[in-house]
Amino acid sequence: MTDGTIPLTVDGRPIEARPGQTILEAAEAAGIYIPRLCWLQGLSPSGSCRVCTVRVNGRPQAACTQPAAPGMVVENDTEELRALRRDLIDMLFVEGNHFCMFCEKSGNCELQALAYRFGITAPKYPFLFPQRELDATHPDLLIDRNRCILCGRCARASRELDGKALFGFTGRGPNRRLAVGAAAGLGATAADAADRAMAACPTGALLAKRVGYAVPVGRRRYDQAPIGSEVARPAGGE
Amino acid sequence: MTTSATPPLDEVLGSFEHDRSRLLDILLALQRRLGQLDDATIDGVAAGLGLPRVDVASVVSFYSFLGGQRRGRVVIRLCNDVPDLLMGADRVAAGLEEELGIRFGETTPDGRFTLEHASCIGMSDQAPAALINDVVVPNLGQGAARRLVREIRANPDAKDLRRLLVREYGDGQNAHALVRAAVKNNLRHAGEVVFAEREANAGLAKALAMSPAEVIREVKTARLRGRGGAGFPTGLKWEFTRAATSDQRYLICNADEGEPGTFKDRVVLTERPDLLFEGMTIAGYALGASKGILYLRGEYAYLLEYLEHVLAWRRAHGLLGRRVYGRPGFDFDIRIQLGAGAYVCGEETALIASAEGLRGDPKNRPPFPAQRGYLGQPTSVNNVETLCCVARILEMGSGWFASLGSRKSTGTKLLSISGDCTQRGVYELPLGTRLAAVLEQCGAEEARAVLVGGPSGRMVGEADFDRELCFDDLSTGGALVVFDGSRDLLEIASSYLDFFIHESCGYCTPCRVGNVLLKERLDRIRAGRGEAADLDYLQGLGETIRTASRCGLGQTSPNPVLSTLSAFRPLYEARLTRSTAGLQPGFDLGASLAEAGARVGARSLHFETVRDLR
Numbered sequence: 001m002t003d004g005t006i007p008l009t010v011d012g013r014p015i016e017a018r019p020g021q022t023i024l025e026a027a028e029a030a031g032i033y034i035p036r037l038c039w040l041q042g043l044s045p046s047g048s049c050r051v052c053t054v055r056v057n058g059r060p061q062a063a064c065t066q067p068a069a070p071g072m073v074v075e076n077d078t079e080e081l082r083a084l085r086r087d088l089i090d091m092l093f094v095e096g097n098h099f100c101m102f103c104e105k106s107g108n109c110e111l112q113a114l115a116y117r118f119g120i121t122a123p124k125y126p127f128l129f130p131q132r133e134l135d136a137t138h139p140d141l142l143i144d145r146n147r148c149i150l151c152g153r154c155a156r157a158s159r160e161l162d163g164k165a166l167f168g169f170t171g172r173g174p175n176r177r178l179a180v181g182a183a184a185g186l187g188a189t190a191a192d193a194a195d196r197a198m199a200a201c202p203t204g205a206l207l208a209k210r211v212g213y214a215v216p217v218g219r220r221r222y223d224q225a226p227i228g229s230e231v232a233r234p235a236g237g238e
Numbered sequence: 239m240t241t242s243a244t245p246p247l248d249e250v251l252g253s254f255e256h257d258r259s260r261l262l263d264i265l266l267a268l269q270r271r272l273g274q275l276d277d278a279t280i281d282g283v284a285a286g287l288g289l290p291r292v293d294v295a296s297v298v299s300f301y302s303f304l305g306g307q308r309r310g311r312v313v314i315r316l317c318n319d320v321p322d323l324l325m326g327a328d329r330v331a332a333g334l335e336e337e338l339g340i341r342f343g344e345t346t347p348d349g350r351f352t353l354e355h356a357s358c359i360g361m362s363d364q365a366p367a368a369l370i371n372d373v374v375v376p377n378l379g380q381g382a383a384r385r386l387v388r389e390i391r392a393n394p395d396a397k398d399l400r401r402l403l404v405r406e407y408g409d410g411q412n413a414h415a416l417v418r419a420a421v422k423n424n425l426r427h428a429g430e431v432v433f434a435e436r437e438a439n440a441g442l443a444k445a446l447a448m449s450p451a452e453v454i455r456e457v458k459t460a461r462l463r464g465r466g467g468a469g470f471p472t473g474l475k476w477e478f479t480r481a482a483t484s485d486q487r488y489l490i491c492n493a494d495e496g497e498p499g500t501f502k503d504r505v506v507l508t509e510r511p512d513l514l515f516e517g518m519t520i521a522g523y524a525l526g527a528s529k530g531i532l533y534l535r536g537e538y539a540y541l542l543e544y545l546e547h548v549l550a551w552r553r554a555h556g557l558l559g560r561r562v563y564g565r566p567g568f569d570f571d572i573r574i575q576l577g578a579g580a581y582v583c584g585e586e587t588a589l590i591a592s593a594e595g596l597r598g599d600p601k602n603r604p605p606f607p608a609q610r611g612y613l614g615q616p617t618s619v620n621n622v623e624t625l626c627c628v629a630r631i632l633e634m635g636s637g638w639f640a641s642l643g644s645r646k647s648t649g650t651k652l653l654s655i656s657g658d659c660t661q662r663g664v665y666e667l668p669l670g671t672r673l674a675a676v677l678e679q680c681g682a683e684e685a686r687a688v689l690v691g692g693p694s695g696r697m698v699g700e701a702d703f704d705r706e707l708c709f710d711d712l713s714t715g716g717a718l719v720v721f722d723g724s725r726d727l728l729e730i731a732s733s734y735l736d737f738f739i740h741e742s743c744g745y746c747t748p749c750r751v752g753n754v755l756l757k758e759r760l761d762r763i764r765a766g767r768g769e770a771a772d773l774d775y776l777q778g779l780g781e782t783i784r785t786a787s788r789c790g791l792g793q794t795s796p797n798p799v800l801s802t803l804s805a806f807r808p809l810y811e812a813r814l815t816r817s818t819a820g821l822q823p824g825f826d827l828g829a830s831l832a833e834a835g836a837r838v839g840a841r842s843l844h845f846e847t848v849r850d851l852r
Binding site: 045048049066092125149150175176181182 | 280582740744750
């Protein structure tokens with residue numbers, strides 16, 4: 001601790017965190033992947049998807065919001081937590097209307113990639129088939145709320161990176177929906193295709209029009225390597 | 239977008255000095271004036287306060303009492319909590335629909351009436367009950383409900399709905415000129431702490447003669463724990479808040495009692511507001527706070543004028559304001575924040591968000607409110623009953639308080655008892671009292687199950703009646719809902735899931751989605767289409783929701799299912815079906831074929847056969 005670092009263990013592996021880092025950030029820096037959806041580097045954490053749930057000294061906590069503290073014993077890749085995360089990813093699938101085979105985001109979608117990582121071929125929960133609105137009012141952008149997982153990454157990116165605050169949520173419970181900054185729809189806002197908010201979407205809920213298949217399916221990000229492989233390094237490796 | 243800066247908008251924004259943190263008050267005032275918060279109003283508020291438009295729309299859509307739909311001048315909100323349903327709220331609902339010619343969620347064509355359901359309005363001991371605008375109408379029957387509607391219709395110019403609707407005032411301060419409510423206190427047993435005779439402001443006087451640290455030590459020595467349900471040691475919470483460096487700290491009193499079946503704080507607010515404000519003032523002194531907020535649930539708006547009057551009296555008598563009680567250097571005042579219909583706001587971080595004028599989404603912890611709470615300053619949130627105990631501890635001494643109750647659970651506890659018993663109402667009993675003794679006292683001879691702590695607590699059966707109500711055994715925020723052998727506990731569990739689905743903020747996945755799934759499977763079992771594996775499914779799903787949810791609402795939301803599954807498993811097993819004729823019982827082939835047939839406009843040839851199989 002004299003050198004200002006915080007020692008903790010993740011699945012028995014000793015790592016060191018810098019002051020102010022969350023468990024997720026410290027693990028990331030040490031080459032340990034903690035699955036997540038609503039977290040995105042460079043944005044404040046939201047702790048909403050709960051996919052990064054770990055056990056800290058036995059207690060469940062969201063790794064993306066929990067600051068690292070000296071001596072923490074963190075469980076991450078355990079059978080119990082893998083099952084819990086599978087359930088959460090499953091919930092996000094059945095809650096919306098996700099048709100991967102028709103989706104322009106297929107292969108670049110973090111939700112889909114996590115499902116593959118967790119071996120989900122069909123959800124164990126029944127589909128809820130909600131009725132959700134599309135917003136095609138913007139000339140260059142499309143919102144398909146059927147694919148929105150309410151992670152809030154667009155909302156935070158719009159505020160924290162674009163300085164615009166164009167996105168937020170209305171409603172509560174199962175009726176919580178992505179909302180935009182004008183009653184007339186996204187086209188009536190200052191949204192721009194170059195906004196960081198657009199790139200922040202992990203699924204196909206926010207899409208740029210007319211570029212969907214610029215990169216063919218099969219040559220996309222998660223077609224090459226499973227999600228998480230960009231982070232994970234074996235213990236001791238640098 | 240013509241945001242024609244309407245006079246009411248300017249006036250309301252002006253009266254709150256364009257303060258963003260008062261957004262909830264601003265919207266409540268506009269809702270009252272305009273009957274709706276339409277797109278133009280939302281645009282106008284956003285522009286007037288310099289807020290992102292989406293943030294204002296977000297708040298409007300969050301609270302049950304706000305909305306973009308035009309509501310009638312008279313909004314009837316019938317409580318659909320379980321005790322109301324036990325007492326015949328469905329018949330009242332049918333009567334209201336027939337009398338008004340509209341369904342729930344609708345407004346009459348003349349713009350006169352809107353009919354809605356409300357989650358528990360804090361009147362479970364006098365159910366079925368409804369709110370007609372701010373006026374509480376308890377003990378409703380079908381005939382009485384219809385008469386009230388006809389009465390309002392016959393007096394279209396009535397300015398004062400209370401005068402029209404309240405025939406007989408309730409007991410005690412319910413008859414006060416500023417309350418004039420038909421509500422009854424039903425205070426069945428006054429204990430030694432909250433409802434005992436006392437010397438007003440003696441506790442405050444003693445506290446101000448001590449140092450703040452000594453006051454905190456006194457509360458710690460009394461071993462006072464929070465009465466809202468979580469049971470956190472009050473003195474410790476204050477110590478953390480006081481230790482945080484800041485020149486502004488806040489005390490918030492949580493009077494948002496929304497746990498279905500809880501109504502004890504309503505009786506305290508009616509009969510002991512002075513004791514509560516005294517406790518708040520002592521807390522303010524101990525914390526080094528100059529500002530306190532009473533967060534009053536919107537359903538108790540009928541008490542607002544009365545409580546403001548009590549505060550004004552205390553200000554006039556030097557008990558609030560500058561140099562409280564003549565104590566140099568101690569300034570303290572209290573404002574009342576009215577809620578707007580959202581159970582989750584009883585969660586302390588959601589309550590803080592709501593008091594700041596935001597959506598009532600709970601916040602991430604850390605930071606804890608003691609470090610960064612209201613407007614980013616150190617804040618202590620304490621329950622109504624807790625703060626009353628504080629005043630009495632300072633008046634009578636920590637030794638006196640610690641001698642009441644049991645060793646680890648000192649003092650008394652206010653219980654709100656409703657359901658199948660003869661003496662529904664509020665009881666103040668020593669902590670550590672056996673549940674069986676309480677059931678005897680309230681006339682619940684036929685009790686077969688008791689929901690201890692409301693739906694976020696647990697359903698217990700007769701095997702647990704010998705246990706003690708205290709922090710280390712059957713812990714409770716105070717709600718006890720009694721069920722006799724004639725009640726269908728699975729139907730009740732399903733009804734409470736409806737409540738959690740309605741009141742979830744939707745922020746995190748497990749609570750938002752999980753409870754919908756939990757209810758789907760429970761209802762499938764209730765419909766006789768469940769299979770043995772469904773019980774493991776309920777258990778596993780419930781545990782996922784409990785483990786992964788972000789706040790206390792989500793973590794406790796599966797309890798109605800998990801606790802009945804544990805204490806009343808045979809009730810579930812009796813509803814299960816064995817697979818017949820090679821079909822999965824969970825799959826309703828007949829219904830699926832009927833739905834498909836309806837879509838394509840043709841009937842399946844197999845339809846009749848399938849129906850016979852079922």
